[in-house]
Amino acid sequence: MTTQARTRAATINDVARVAGVSRAAVSKVLRDAYGVSDAMREKVNAAIDELGYRPRVSARGMRGATFTIGIELPNLDNPFFSDLVSGATSRLLGEPYQLIVAPASPANAEGERAIQALTDRQVDGVIAISPEVEQSWLEDVAAAVPLVMLGRHDDTREYDTVVGDDAAGTRLVLEHLLGLGHRRIAHLTLPESVTVERPNTTHGVREAAYRRIMADAGLAGEIRVVNVEPDPETVYAATRDLIDGPDRPTAVFAAHDELALTVLRAVADAGPAGGDVSVVGYDDTWIARHPLISLTSVNQSGQHMGGRAIDLLLDRVAGRKHPVHEVVAPRLLVRESSRAPTA
């Protein structure tokens, strides 16, 4: 502690020696296991404090648990993901588990690598968002470690899911816009590799629901889906194409808030010449609520979803085997970014 350049960090053996007990006894105290007297516990704890001892998680992981749960995220830029993490973190207060986040590399399809990095590190459970990964691969992962997936509507054998009711959320958005009198409503979303090719993902369900509801409203001819890579430049350019092109939509339903913000930016930059375009997002992130942004959005409480994911994971760690699929009800928050069309 006070001495510098300590030779080596203390191990369980050092603690045992100082406390005058066996290594196994120290282990029991550490794990709060059955069969330790108060006197023993006190002696051991005193030695632990004296040496500043901390158990190596690596060594623990060889036989027991690592008391670590890992969460894989596509990136940290989307504030919805921060909500998830913050919900998970606060649900974990008081539990002996430490949360670690593994951001997938910017490249696509890096989700697998990040999930594997977590399992390689012997985490006790994994939470992940990976629309691009095959279900069969996830089932294999789940056979080895408790797994909860976010944002997938899969019918699974081995893992749990927490997901918003994306069809209902999309209905809320479209009924709102249709009710305002909009007809030319475009849907801006992620590439087809995570929508039409992955009909069980959030964005797959949202796109399908958009198409269905538009058709049901007799607006099949107005269906317009723009699939783009989610980097700002591409989204911006795609939106400008939409605004500056023929048959400009009067409303854009963006698949999530981060996209919606870029749409708002393009609309703002286009100025009055761009016409009056309503914009709706999804996730109701904190920035949507900002009065200067005031973005109409669908709330599905990322905090709550993150917390529930932890609940399900801890259930699984405790032994549950059958899959649970939790669906979170969406709410529409109407703000200034959506209004009746002027034309």
Next chain:
Amino acid sequence: MTTQARTRAATINDVARVAGVSRAAVSKVLRDAYGVSDAMREKVNAAIDELGYRPRVSARGMRGATFTIGIELPNLDNPFFSDLVSGATSRLLGEPYQLIVAPASPANAEGERAIQALTDRQVDGVIAISPEVEQSWLEDVAAAVPLVMLGRHDDTREYDTVVGDDAAGTRLVLEHLLGLGHRRIAHLTLPESVTVERPNTTHGVREAAYRRIMADAGLAGEIRVVNVEPDPETVYAATRDLIDGPDRPTAVFAAHDELALTVLRAVADAGPAGGDVSVVGYDDTWIARHPLISLTSVNQSGQHMGGRAIDLLLDRVAGRKHPVHEVVAPRLLVRESSRAPTA
């Protein structure tokens, strides 16, 4: 792989048996160590593929490295932190290291716990942002594992630092505002526990520079520092107090963009009655550039800082002993949130 309900995951022993070689040989090809023939490498890799073998990082950690570098962050809500992580992630492409993020719990002074969680997990290096932690404690940590701290101007013995030139950045802000004709310029920042009590932190330096520059400009009487906990409600209330109270400032210099956004919110909510208040932030996060926000801010490139932190850490892993202190030059981005005072 294809078979389900595999009994147990493959170990290095299984690989050795299938390949018909010794365990040591397998270890060598895994580590790319000296002294393996091409034939050996091929046999082993074939066995690895066949078994779907992946080395346990826990076991590796017992003797060698974990190929993991950990980054501790106070939270994931501040987009500047996302920039840091994204800079670190892309700098790490091609390196054999995996980045994991440990968010500190919302409670204050949880930074120590999160850093310890990383060292307990035997990471090969740590990057951290922890203004509240004692330097002596960090020196102890750094004696055991390579450490790079962000946002601290410490004169260190064992760890490196990457930090913006906060005095220069503050000067850019104040010269800009003074040049516009502002006199009543308030500074909204974090609690004194991380400013006046920690003069080596970013926010400590910014506050001190604010006081000095104001005084040098003959405005000692106008110095007004508001120290608040950074949760939105508190910041909002403090800003309203400022706006609605006597001697309303004509400009507010917020210590970082996340705070500045809440200030903008309070100003927007106050409406014309709140008067014309210029707002300046710090970090130039992506949201500051949004045309609906258009926040004047100081850029110190989080991406660059995150990348440099990785560079320094890898240097240290490779053996460097003496401390390096890297200072990043700031740039002021003037946008619509700051303008000449009307009164």
Next chain:
DNA sequence: CAGCATTGTACAACTCGCGGT
């Protein structure tokens, strides 16, 4: 007898079942 490739084996730090007082 160099100069390789390859293997044997001593660790590393903890957990846990079982046997002993």
Next chain:
DNA sequence: CACCGCGAGTTGTACAATGCT
């Protein structure tokens, strides 16, 4: 019976030692 300790087991690393041209 309540407590405690022995010792094997966990998976990989790395160095010394062996075997082979």
